[in-house]
Amino acid sequence: MRRRRNVEGFSLSFLDCISCGFGAILLLLVLSKIYEPSVIEKSEEDLDALIALLEAELFEIRGDTAVLNRELVSRREETTETRMTLAQLQRELDKVQGQYALISEDAPALDVDEGELEAARQRLTAEMRRLRPNFRRAPDDSIGGIPVDSEYIIFVIDTSGSMQAKWDWAEEKLGEVLDVYPTVKxxxxxxxxxxFMFEQHGRTWLPDTPQLRQAIKSTMRQWAPFSDSDPSDGIAYAIQTFWAPDKKISIYVFGDEFQGQSMEAVLRDIDGINVEDEDGNRLVRIHAVGFPYSFSGSTIPQSSQRFAGLMRLLCERNGGTFVALTNRNR
Incomplete structure (x- = not known):
C-alpha cells in the first residue's frame, strides 16, 4: 500500500485568508472613522450657511428687481409725458409756421435792411410831430384823449375766456388804435x-407796414394763447424787453378783469420798473382800454372792478389814459 502524506493544520492558504479578513476589518474601521458624528455636524453647518447666503442673495435680487420695476414704470410715465409735450409743441410749431407763412405772403416788407432800421433809430422825434397833423380819431372817439406822441407801440392783450367772448370787439378796438397812428417806427x-402774437419775431420790433397791420388784424381773429387775466406780467416784460433811451414807447393794455393777488403790489412793481427821470417822466407811457365783463345784470364782477381801479391808477402814474368801454359806446 502507498504511504499517505501528512496534512498540516495551518497551511499557506489558511494564513492568506486570515490576513485578508484582518485587513478588511481594518479598512472598515478606517472608513467608519470618516463619518463620525462631528464630521457630519460640520457638513450640516456648512450647508446651512450656504443656504442662508443663497437666501440673502435671493432677497437682494428681489429687492433690486422691485427697484428696477419702479424705475421702469417711472421712465414709461416720463416717456408718455414727453410724447404729449412733444405733440403739444408740434401743434404750436405748426400754428406758428402757419402764421409765419401768412406774414411771409402778406408782408414781404418785414425783411427790412438793418441799415434802414439803424437810420430809423437815429431820426429825431420831430418826425413824429410832423405827422401829428395827420392824426385821425376813431369813428366813435372811444380812445379820445390818449397822447399819440409815441414812435413805438406795444399791445398787451388779455386772451382769457372772458375776453374771447367779446373778441370781435377787441379786434375792432385794436384796429382803431392802429388807425390813430398813421405810421410808427x-x-x-x-x-x-x-x-407774442408772432413768436418768430419776439423780442424784436416789427417794422410798421400796411402788410404787417393787415397780418395783425388777420391773426388776431384766431389768436388765443393761455392767459391768467393778470396784465402786470405782460407790462413788466414789455418794459424790460423793449425800453431804450432813444425810443418813445406806449403800451396799450386791453382787458376786462384782474385776477392777481394785490393791486398795490402791481403798482409798486411797475413803479420799480418804469422809473421816473429827473423831470418826472416815465420810461414808457401806459394806456389801457377796459372792456365790460358782462353785458347784462346790474352787478359788476369784483375782478372787473379791480381791473378798472388798477388800470386807472396805473395809467395816471405812467403818463397814460384809461378808457372804460360800456355796452352803449360799443
Whole structure:
C-alpha cells in the first residue's frame, strides 16, 4: 500500500485568508472613522450657511428687481409725458409756421435792411410831430384823449375766456388804435402773459407796414394763447424787453378783469420798473382800454372792478389814459 502524506493544520492558504479578513476589518474601521458624528455636524453647518447666503442673495435680487420695476414704470410715465409735450409743441410749431407763412405772403416788407432800421433809430422825434397833423380819431372817439406822441407801440392783450367772448370787439378796438397812428417806427403784440402774437419775431420790433397791420388784424381773429387775466406780467416784460433811451414807447393794455393777488403790489412793481427821470417822466407811457365783463345784470364782477381801479391808477402814474368801454359806446 502507498504511504499517505501528512496534512498540516495551518497551511499557506489558511494564513492568506486570515490576513485578508484582518485587513478588511481594518479598512472598515478606517472608513467608519470618516463619518463620525462631528464630521457630519460640520457638513450640516456648512450647508446651512450656504443656504442662508443663497437666501440673502435671493432677497437682494428681489429687492433690486422691485427697484428696477419702479424705475421702469417711472421712465414709461416720463416717456408718455414727453410724447404729449412733444405733440403739444408740434401743434404750436405748426400754428406758428402757419402764421409765419401768412406774414411771409402778406408782408414781404418785414425783411427790412438793418441799415434802414439803424437810420430809423437815429431820426429825431420831430418826425413824429410832423405827422401829428395827420392824426385821425376813431369813428366813435372811444380812445379820445390818449397822447399819440409815441414812435413805438406795444399791445398787451388779455386772451382769457372772458375776453374771447367779446373778441370781435377787441379786434375792432385794436384796429382803431392802429388807425390813430398813421405810421410808427415799430410795433409788437403780446398777451398779458408775455406770449407774442408772432413768436418768430419776439423780442424784436416789427417794422410798421400796411402788410404787417393787415397780418395783425388777420391773426388776431384766431389768436388765443393761455392767459391768467393778470396784465402786470405782460407790462413788466414789455418794459424790460423793449425800453431804450432813444425810443418813445406806449403800451396799450386791453382787458376786462384782474385776477392777481394785490393791486398795490402791481403798482409798486411797475413803479420799480418804469422809473421816473429827473423831470418826472416815465420810461414808457401806459394806456389801457377796459372792456365790460358782462353785458347784462346790474352787478359788476369784483375782478372787473379791480381791473378798472388798477388800470386807472396805473395809467395816471405812467403818463397814460384809461378808457372804460360800456355796452352803449360799443
Amino acid at each position: 415799430g410795433l409788437q403784440i403780446m398777451n398779458d402773459n408775455g406770449r
